[in-house]
């Protein structure tokens with residue numbers, strides 16, 4: 001009898017201990033994860049790596065590297081970081097090929113992916129080339145007909161400015177087929193410039209693409225936190 005009672009007490013103590021451990025784990029997890037990282041939770045983001053073979057896009061003058069590849073790598077970094085945060089993503093292309101052999105069809109197919117998915121935001125990655133070769137670092141564009149696009153573009157430009165220590169650069173309005181998508185905010189990010197030698201060398205680095213993606217995510221968070 002005493003032995004049975006001892007066993008029951010031991011089992012009860014172990015069960016109680018397990019319950020306490022589970023509770024500690026639950027409280028620790030909910031307490032440790034900062035709320036801010038969930039501000040884009042529930043968001044769906046379309047990520048567009050512009051160009052794709054046979055369209056190489058720009059080719060670096062020093063490195064001979066193709067813009068189409070860099071756009072894909074940058075899109076992939078953003079995709080994986082958003083997915084880690086639990087944000088749903090749709091890529092317009094997942095390999096080195098464009099969606100069509102003609103630029104016009106390719107753009108139309110990308111736009112269809114954006115409009116049929118109706119995401120909270122769409123980001124198109126591009127590399128810039130300017131007459132002013134001193135212009136360096138990322139520039140964000142939005143459609144003149146999209147108010148939400150402007151808000152998103154300004155939020156992302158601000159975070160890119162912070163990340164790359166750019167003073168006072170503003171997101172710019174530019175008429176473009178891809179960004180003109182009704183209610184859906186679509187922005188184009190020229191995340192570097194092949195016209196600037198320093199940018200061209202930076203664009204080779206994975207770390208640079210990680211920094212771009214990080215700033216884009218902070219921009220998306222600011223956009224979401226503002227109630228968009």
Ligand SMILES: [Zn+2]
Nearest residue numbers: 050057126127
């Ligand atoms: Zn391009």
